[in-house]
Amino acid sequence: MEKRLLYDDNDPKSIEAYSKLLIGKTFEDVLLDYFSGNNLDMFEKKKSYYNNSRSKGGLGNLIEKYFFLYEPNGNPEADFPNAGVELKVTPYEQLKNGEYRAGERLVIGMIPNDKPLVENIYDSHVLDKLQLVLLILYLRRRGEPRITFQINYSKLFSILGKECSEDLSIIESDYNTIFKKISQGQAHELSEADTMYLGACTKGATANRSLQPQYYNPDIKAKRRAFSLKQGYMSYILNKYIFKDIDTYESIFKDTKLSREDFERNVIKRIMNFYGQSEEALKMHFGLSRDNSKNVFSRLAFRMLNIQSNNAEEFVKSDTIVKAIRIEKNGTIKESMSFPVIIFNEFINEEWEESYIYNYFSEKRFLFVIYRDNGNGYHLNDVKFWNMPTSDLDKAGKKEWLKVQMIVREGVELTPKGNRITNNFPKGSETEIFHLRPHANKSVYLIDGKIFGNGKLEKDADILPNGDMMTKQCFWLNKDYILAQLNKE
DNA sequence: GCATGATCATGC
DNA sequence: GCATGATCATGC
Numbered sequence: 161m162e163k164r165l166l167y168d169d170n171d172p173k174s175i176e177a178y179s180k181l182l183i184g185k186t187f188e189d190v191l192l193d194y195f196s197g198n199n200l201d202m203f204e205k206k207k208s209y210y211n212n213s214r215s216k217g218g219l220g221n222l223i224e225k226y227f228f229l230y231e232p233n234g235n236p237e238a239d240f241p242n243a244g245v246e247l248k249v250t251p252y253e254q255l256k257n258g259e260y261r262a263g264e265r266l267v268i269g270m271i272p273n274d275k276p277l278v279e280n281i282y283d284s285h286v287l288d289k290l291q292l293v294l295l296i297l298y299l300r301r302r303g304e305p306r307i308t309f310q311i312n313y314s315k316l317f318s319i320l321g322k323e324c325s326e327d328l329s330i331i332e333s334d335y336n337t338i339f340k341k342i343s344q345g346q347a348h349e350l351s352e353a354d355t356m357y358l359g360a361c362t363k364g365a366t367a368n369r370s371l372q373p374q375y376y377n378p379d380i381k382a383k384r385r386a387f388s389l390k391q392g393y394m395s396y397i398l399n400k401y402i403f404k405d406i407d408t409y410e411s412i413f414k415d416t417k418l419s420r421e422d423f424e425r426n427v428i429k430r431i432m433n434f435y436g437q438s439e440e441a442l443k444m445h446f447g448l449s450r451d452n453s454k455n456v457f458s459r460l461a462f463r464m465l466n467i468q469s470n471n472a473e474e475f476v477k478s479d480t481i482v483k484a485i486r487i488e489k490n491g492t493i494k495e496s497m498s499f500p501v502i503i504f505n506e507f508i509n510e511e512w513e514e515s516y517i518y519n520y521f522s523e524k525r526f527l528f529v530i531y532r533d534n535g536n537g538y539h540l541n542d543v544k545f546w547n548m549p550t551s552d553l554d555k556a557g558k559k560e561w562l563k564v565q566m567i568v569r570e571g572v573e574l575t576p577k578g579n580r581i582t583n584n585f586p587k588g589s590e591t592e593i594f595h596l597r598p599h600a601n602k603s604v605y606l607i608d609g610k611i612f613g614n615g616k617l618e619k620d621a622d623i624l625p626n627g628d629m630m631t632k633q634c635f636w637l638n639k640d641y642i643l644a645q646l647n648k649e
Numbered sequence: 650g651c652a653t654g655a656t657c658a659t660g661c
Numbered sequence: 662g663c664a665t666g667a668t669c670a671t672g673c
Contacts, residue, residue, distance in 0.1 A: 256663075257661065257663090258661095451658090451659085452658070453657080453660095453666085454657060454658060454659085454667040454668050454669090455658080455665070455667050455668095456658090456659095456666095457666090457667085458665095458666060458667080459659090459666090468660090469660080470666095483666080484667080494651095494668085495667075495668065495669095496652095497666090497667085498666065498667065577672080577673095578671075578672065579671075580653085580655075580671070580672075581654080587653065588653075589652065589653090597653070597654070599664095600656080601655095601656070601657080601663080602655075602656070603654070603655050603656080613655090615656095631654085631655080
């Protein structure tokens with residue numbers, strides 16, 4: 161088959177039109193179409209090859225070979241050089257609340273470690289690579305064979321289009337931040353969470369093996385990284401411009417083109433307008449006087465920013481999460497900080513650098529809103545952007561995560577003691593960064609067929625590898641660690 | 650006293 | 662109904 165019969169590879173519109181034939185098809189369908197029932201042996205062979213999640217990038221590769229009918233090449237040219245079109249086959253997911261989000265960041269291209277980095281983004285290849293991208297989106301369903309995932313959208317996308325023009329100044333300042341860190345020989349301290357929309361992500365499970373000397377600092381090795389559009393940013397792009405779900409997000413600053421530094425300054429300024437105000441005064445001011453919810457302190461922070469939830473446009477796009485912290489009279493923090501629950505059966509099969517927790521803390525930025533008890537109740541005291549330093553995540557974080565994973569794999573020891581069930585996970589007092597603790601509505605366990613606790617197994621518990629069930633758990637950021645981070649500067 | 654295990658109020 | 666963002670309170 162001659163590919164020029166199928167589409168004009170000089171013409172982006174023709175490539176896009178042809179790609180729409182994919183809509184509604186699974187990857188298996190694409191293979192079946194190609195082999196047309198003539199070579200079923202080969203079909204089965206390819207099917208099992210592409211079903212293997214170890215063949216990274218495999219689904220994009222499948223589309224190139226068996227739909228566009230060209231051999232994937234590793235060279236830096238565009239996938240369709242004559243049309244200047246980049247092909248990106250990328251997943252999206254549906255959350256339990258029905259919302260959609262990008263399944264992954266969009267990787268743009270490797271950051272060189274053997275030559276200088278171009279200083280200005282407009283002289284670099286970053287924007288070229290995003291100038292014309294054919295986004296082919298498939299719905300990823302966890303636990304299902306990936307060959308059965310269905311392609312539901314195909315659309316040309318440009319970062320230079322009007323829908324993204326508001327974001328270019330932040331993307332430019334993101335690039336400058338990455339350039340600055342690398343050119344100062346600090347590539348080993350880079351974090352995807354240093355920046356808002358354009359990130360420097362590590363490259364999967366191979367990142368540790370890919371430790372290489374830095375061009376600007378040959379004595380200290382750093383992981384190879386790639387430029388990417390962060391997952392949060394892609395979620396926004398998908399929802400707003402592909403799925404056309406216009407009303408999902410509220411923006412903090414309307415119609416402004418801010419650099420990242422200005423955005424952060426303005427956020428801090430808005431919150432600090434309320435500096436020194438007491439809990440009661442703030443609740444009164446925002447009409448939350450009768451709000452007894454445990455998360456009222458973060459809700460107050462949202463109100464100061466004039467938003468309703470963590471779903472504000474700029475925070476979604478930049479993977480930023482607002483967290484309230486309260487400091488006691490004696491200068492300590494009473495509580496550790498909770499995060500979403502883990503699913504044991506996914507957790508035990510993860511590689512650290514592809515794990516939920518690694519990805520979470522490498523890409524999420526936090527806005528800490530700090531209240532302090534001055535002896536007369538909590539008062540707004542400070543606000544600060546924070547992300548976990550790469551060296552913390554790489555060293556103590558990795559070690560502590562691996563320890564928990566080992567315990568779950570080998571079998572958690574659950575011991576009834578009075579009205580409680582104790583376990584052998586490392587405690588907050590035994591860890592530096594995070595520890596595992598319950599995070600559920602009620603506690604409930606199934607141990608050797610016997611139920612403990614008054615929660616509901618199907619709602620409040622999660623299944624362990626040996627079939628026992630344990631109250632749902634999440635990683636908690638240690639309060640001492642948080643305090644040390646706040647006091648760092 | 651305080652850390653670990655248990656639990657709560659809310660919004661969507 | 663359940664995830665989220667938290668604080669409560671038992672047991673050492």
